[in-house]
Amino acid sequence: MVALLFQLTLSKRLPTDVDYQAVGDFLSREAHPGDVLLLHPWWTDRARLFVPAHLPVVGHLGSDSAALQTHPRIWLLSQPRLPRAGTGALKKVFLPARVPLGGPRSFGNLSLSLFKNGRAQEPPPSFRPTSPL
């Protein structure tokens, strides 16, 4: 019965293109230069199809604990209803030195939260990629 329930409800736990499009539109308006989008779980790469091109996207094995030190603000795009979403494990490695800036926003099964990145570091002036040579 549990297996049957799992199979019958799995589709309802997944985001749709409409959800992703809404996230993309929202980030087009709200993301600042220097922001980054972190994917959780790390493999939820479909977001790349929808988010604005100017916003860097990070999602790779181990990226939950990445310092993302060149980004003062982090948008966390998560899918808490996915099986084995691992939200608890994420909190342990992601939250230290990060401060939420407002509550999470829901877009269907997607959840988007903004954090101030306490692990960000100003790069030394000589290493700024925008510095004139």
Next chain:
Amino acid sequence: MTRRDGITAVVLFVATFALMAATERAIGIPRDESVYFEAGERYAAWFADFAHRPHQASSRQDIARAFSYNAEHPVLLKNLFGLSHALFHNALKAMRPISAFRVPAWLIAATLPSLIYLLGVWTLGRIAGLFGALAFFAIPRHFFHGHIAAFDLPITAFWLATVLAFLRAQHERRWAYACGIAFGLALATKHNAFFLPLVLAPLAVARAYRRSAPFPEGRRALFHLVLSLAGTLAAWGVMWLSQGIERFVQSVQPLSPPVAALLLGVAATAFFHQRLAVAAPAAAETLLPLWAMAVIGPLVLYVHWPLLWHAPVQGIAAWLSFHARHEHYPWMYLGQLLREPPFPLAYVLVVTVLTVPASLSLPMALGTLAPIFQSLRMRRWPSFDMAVILANAAASILIISHPNVPHFGGVKHWFPSMPFLCLLAGASVARAIDSLPWPRRASIPLAFGLLLAPAAIATARVHPYGTAAYSEWAGGVPGAASLGMQRQFWSSHVTGVLPWINSQASKGARVWLHEVTSLAFRDYQENQMLRSDLVPVWSPDQADIVAYQYHQEFREHEYQTWEAFGTDRPAFGLYVDETPQVVVYVRRKP
């Protein structure tokens, strides 16, 4: 077995074949399959040549020219694929090339439910057999592999057929011949077959030992017989180890120590078997299927594989030596990228649990453990039939579990265990049905429906991307991605993005279908699945379009694509239950 059982077996066969044929079109060409298509065509051309000038075609040079391609596997299946293609596509124009190659694979796959059912009827009961038969192709990965022109389900079918005939031969002598033929077909399919005698021989000898108990003379003959066999094997083992494989193979000549040891061993075995047959006929009959396997099996292997006609020992040695030294491909397992041995001991068990639907793996576990615990509790061996089924359910899983055996290929390498596990699942379901207070007419459909429906839904959900399937224990495909399991293999999921590439690519665009072989690229074009003007290239630097197959070990290919194309944003992708499988990038226009 009743007439009704025969009809049920035929219905299962026909229904499975029809299902395979009806659902095959969407399944892509796995890497290995593209090689088998090519081999099949080459071998079929040799058969055409053989029909016209048999003497010349049988020469060492002509055979080597045709059969040296993909010589690491015997040729039974590839012959059938090639001949089927020649008949259904070239001659009759009744099918597209891919489907024509695959027909023999569907036919052999379709025998599996029938064989499981018949094994159930003859051993654990009709309900067990029927449930096992239906369960087998309700497992998503089995359903996927049933479609393709490869060897993994055919070896499973021939393994099962050998065991079925072995068990029947304990009751009717003529089945011993069927056992030998089925074993020969298994040998002619894949090297897994070499393990079959290792599973069946100890069981047959143990049964013969028990049956010879009242006859001291017979027991003595059996002891000498086993000693003769063991002595022959030991002599070969010593010569092999002392000289090394290559020198040993070269030393096998008509007048040589290995052949002398073999002939001596055969003569001694035949002599003691004769004595056993006189002193304890029932014990001798138990061993008959083994002798049939020993004689007919190698004969079928030799006759069917022209490459062996001129140098049988060298050919077999080269074949086995390839697999003994098979390279290890990287493979994701619980967040680790496995690259080389030793592999985790629990790998096979864990992957089986994570890929077989929970509603089937649980009855499998119960069906396997119940007779073992019952035997332990009652302090007696399980019945012979049950011992054979349990041994075969465990054999392939245990062999592949060895930490030094290559672990790539998903679950296909231990498929020969699965029909027996399905049957054991059926036995536990039958026991559960008997314990229910309702009449069987109501409880059978209810139990079958509740247990098979989740698996069937999972199969339909993931089709045609069966190598991505994971069970409810894993959390389905997305749960397995979070667990860090292998996302896919064999490159067949690329079919999910071909229609998009066909509609969006500019004329003559250079396309890198990552992990897709050049043969498969050609086949997709020949089968009108990919536009014929598109040009295959082999790196992002050369490409206008990249279809990247998402594998953890290949992530650098995706990063190279980002760098070459100046963007990390895909244009399209195949996402199965949210997991990226094939991601398409398009080069920005300058």
